Amino acid sequence: MMPRGNELLLPANPVFVWFSLAVALMCNLLPTGRWAGVPDVLAVALVFWNVHQPRRVGVGAAFVFGLIMDVHQGALLGQHALAYTLLSFFAITVHRRLLWFTVASQAVQIVPLFVAAHAVSLLVRLIAGAGFPGWSLLVAPLAESLLWPVAAFVLLAPQRRPPDRDKNRPL
Numbered sequence: 553m554m555p556r557g558n559e560l561l562l563p564a565n566p567v568f569v570w571f572s573l574a575v576a577l578m579c580n581l582l583p584t585g586r587w588a589g590v591p592d593v594l595a596v597a598l599v600f601w602n603v604h605q606p607r608r609v610g611v612g613a614a615f616v617f618g619l620i621m622d623v624h625q626g627a628l629l630g631q632h633a634l635a636y637t638l639l640s641f642f643a644i645t646v647h648r649r650l651l652w653f654t655v656a657s658q659a660v661q662i663v664p665l666f667v668a669a670h671a672v673s674l675l676v677r678l679i680a681g682a683g684f685p686g687w688s689l690l691v692a693p694l695a696e697s698l699l700w701p702v703a704a705f706v707l708l709a710p711q712r713r714p715p716d717r718d719k720n721r722p723l
């Protein structure tokens with residue numbers, strides 16, 4: 553049974569899925585990524601694909617992307633890896649329930665996931681002896697949840713293409 557109001561989507565192309573994750577990684581590699589309060593585009597893309605394609609993009613991919621972000625930012629090795637891994641695990645845990653809601657409701661429901669990921673990352677930094685980055689860090693989870701509708705529109709666009717019409721097929 554399908555939720556009311558949802559259209560049938562074509563299967564996600566694996567090349568597009570991994571390309572979109574690579575583009576999100578490149579967005580995170582921009583120099584603005586070190587400012588407090590800047591949304592983590594890679595985290596949004598990971599959660600999106602964990603929710604929509606949990607068998608294709610899993611916890612292992614999140615761990616590898618986390619290690620790449622740790623090396624890029626010069627952070628404690630494993631800080632982002634742990635945060636992304638937990639984020640992906642909980643996104644996969646709630647993915648069936650989350651798909652029943654509208655995109656706006658999904659954005660509200662994933663706020664705790666992003667808050668928890670940032671809290672884990674902050675906790676690891678504080679344990680390692682780094683200073684507190686400031687209260688503007690609380691803006692990032694809200695900005696990431698506001699990016700959710702944009703991610704849903706952009707990342708589901710290739711799946712919304714109409715299939716080839718055929719006289720003999722009703723769909």
